[in-house]
Amino acid sequence: MAFHEVRFPDNISRGARGGPERRTQIVELASGAEERNASWANSRRRYDVAYGIRRADDLAAVVAFFEARNGRLHGFRFKDWADFKSCLPSQSPSPTNQPIGTGNGAATLFQLTKRYSSGAQSWTRAITKPVAGTVTIALNGTPQASGWSVSTATGLVTFTTAPAAGVAVTAGFEFDVPVRFDTDALDVTLDIERLGSITSIPLMEIRT
Known part of the structure; x- marks a missing residue:
């Protein structure tokens, strides 16, 4: 696998949804008290860029970008408009x-x-x-x-x-945030007007 120094289209990432994720193990004791342990030392970010697709051309750009990255195989840059x-x-x-x-x-x-x-x-x-x-x-x-x-x-x-x-x-x-697609399949839906949409396009932050 490789990292491609190319950024996901800004006009689509602007409408993305997501943010940082932590992983914490919680054990509830018989007394009702809790013990909490952090499984990850650092947070990891997840996004869904399907919300940024507004036109048929946006859909075509995402499909092309997905194919050029070979699905989940190669990483790429992503602009997190909430934290960049x-x-x-x-x-x-x-x-x-x-x-x-x-x-x-x-x-x-x-x-x-x-x-x-x-x-x-x-x-x-x-x-x-x-x-x-x-x-x-x-x-x-x-x-x-x-x-x-x-x-x-x-x-x-x-x-x-x-x-x-x-x-x-x-x-x-x-x-930018280094990410990869978190799916190897894009589920594209075409409506009557031939305008396409994708229910979910998940991205996952990677360590580089």
Whole structure:
């Protein structure tokens, strides 16, 4: 299997339904109390893009995209319109949005990440599919126009010179979610006017 660095059509993904999923095991004790254990350390996102199909041409585009990915075989990029920036949806990404590491004078590689916080708790998500041309970097709050590069296939930022010890490395960016189709069959229905629809087109986030 391979990952295809191509994005699912934006005009269809805009109408998709879905979001993050966690897996928790819950055991109810005889006393009525519960024991809860997280089966997954990280969340996984699921989507259904059938809701974004509004025209016959949209249906044709999805069928073509599905065939080119060989169903579930190959992964691809997907824009989650509810969560695709390093900042709030109403804002524009800036190089100080997300901390991605602290310099030690030797490390030159830093993974793009996004932190989700509520109260004293937080969870950090690795960002592996940044959008080309959207990544910006700052060192101790000072934007860096050069001296670094980023891989849009892995989300790894590489510095030509390692940031000095104690220097805060931050980033701003837009990103896609790596996904695959979660079905090997598309159930297409044609109505009297020859306008097609598909009941469900599930997508599943994958690890890259």
